[in-house]
Structures are given as structure tokens and as C-alpha cells.
Amino acid sequence: MSRGMKITIDTDICVGCGFCNEICPQVFFIQGEGAIAVTNLMSSENLESAKEAAEKCPVDAIRIE
Numbered sequence: 001m002s003r004g005m006k007i008t009i010d011t012d013i014c015v016g017c018g019f020c021n022e023i024c025p026q027v028f029f030i031q032g033e034g035a036i037a038v039t040n041l042m043s044s045e046n047l048e049s050a051k052e053a054a055e056k057c058p059v060d061a062i063r064i065e
């Protein structure tokens with residue numbers, strides 16, 4: 001199910017608040033002032049929390065395709 005899922009973060013609008021990392025530390029890491037997503041660790045379990053992180057991102061910078 002999670003195969004081929006791609007997570008991207010629009011680093012131009014990410015404000016580095018860290019919510020995504022708090023909600024889903026398996027997938028999102030904060031580096032400097034922006035978040036980076038690591039997609040090679042995606043599992044269906046992670047996908048659920050990754051989706052939650054995307055919903056809670058204050059600037060809607062996370063895309064899951």
C-alpha cells in the first residue's frame with residue numbers, strides 16, 4: 001500500500017516549526033530551519049502518522065502522493 005508513496009516538503013514555505021517531526025519522527029527530520037522527509041523508511045504504519053503530520057502542518061507544506 002505504501003509502496004511508491006512519495007513525500008515532499010515545500011522548503012520554500014516550510015517554517016521549520018517541527019510539528020511534523022514531533023508527530024512522525026520516523027519520516028520527518030528537522031535540519032537547520034527546514035524539515036526534510038526521509039521516504040525510504042515508509043511503512044503503512046508511518047504513512048498514517050505522515051498523513052497526520054501533513055494535515056497539521058501550519059503552512060500546508062507537506063505533500064503525499
Ligand code: SF4
Nearest residue numbers: 014015017018020057
Ligand atoms: S510541520 Fe510543516 S512547517 Fe512545520 S517543520 Fe514540518 S513541514 Fe515545516
